[in-house]
Every structure is written in structure tokens, then in C-alpha cells.
Amino acid sequence: MKAHLWVLLVPLVTVTCAQSVPSFPASFPTMPSHRLAGAKIFALWPVGYALETSQEEHQFKAIFVLDRGKAKQELELLYSSRNPQAMSYALVGMRKLDQNRYAELLAEARVSELEVTTMSGCVGETKTLRTVASELDAGKYDRWLRWMPSF
DSSP states (O other), X not given: OHHHHHHHHHHHHHHHHHHHSOOOOTTOOOSHHHHHTTOSOBOSSOXXXXXXXXXXXXXXXXXXXXXXXXXXXXXXXXXXXXXXXXXXXXXXXXXXXXXXXXXXXXXXXXXXXOEEEXXXXXXXXEEEHHHHHHXXXXXXXXXXXXXXXXX
């Protein structure tokens, strides 16, 4: 009986494992900024009823495992994407990595009327990039930034 059970289980386990491995097309972007450039929300805290970390936040955190120079380069790409959510993440990152460049981007963001879709907990809202930039500069996200690695 045991031998027959193994004959049935081994193919079943093999098929199940093979199906759970994701496959990506060869053109799938691998750098964090490429994935984050299409961000749908700007959220740095757990979101939704389950209070889970958003995919965008996971992608943003992936930038900080890179060396400082590459991380700054990724943040520049994010800001240049003109996606307001991505631009918000870029501002947060530059505040941590390069105060001089942050000040330059902040000056530009403070006059922007681009609309950012934000989420905090279960509450989603639309704010201007100008508002997000002002909140960031006022220290609203500093508590979150302390969790990011220092270079």
C-alpha cells in the first residue's frame, strides 16, 4: 500500500511545485525603479483592512538594498517618470540620501499640481504633489525614514 501511495503523491507534489514557480518574460524589468515607476498609490504604512505593506512600499524598500550611488540613480529615474506616486517615493528617498538634491526636487514639487493617490490604513485620498512635498518637509514621514538603512 505504501508504494502505491508514493506513486500517486510524487507526481502530484511535483506538478504542484512546478506550477507555483512564477515565470517572467525576458523583458520583465528588474530594477526597483522600473516597477515603481507605474505606482498606483503612495503609501508608507500598512494599508487596507488587513494592514499589509503595499507592493509599492516593498518596491521602494528594494531601492535601499542597492549601494548609495545606484539608489540615488534609481530615485532620479523615479522622479523623472512623471508618475506623481513615484515622484513622491523619490522625494522621500532623496530626503534620506541626498539633502541637496532633495531641496532641488522639493522646490519643483512645491509648485506642482499633479495629483497623488495616497493611502494610510484604510483611508485613500487624492492630494497634490505640492501637499505631499510639504508634509514630507514638515517631517510627517520622518518616523518611517528612521527604519530605512543609513548609507
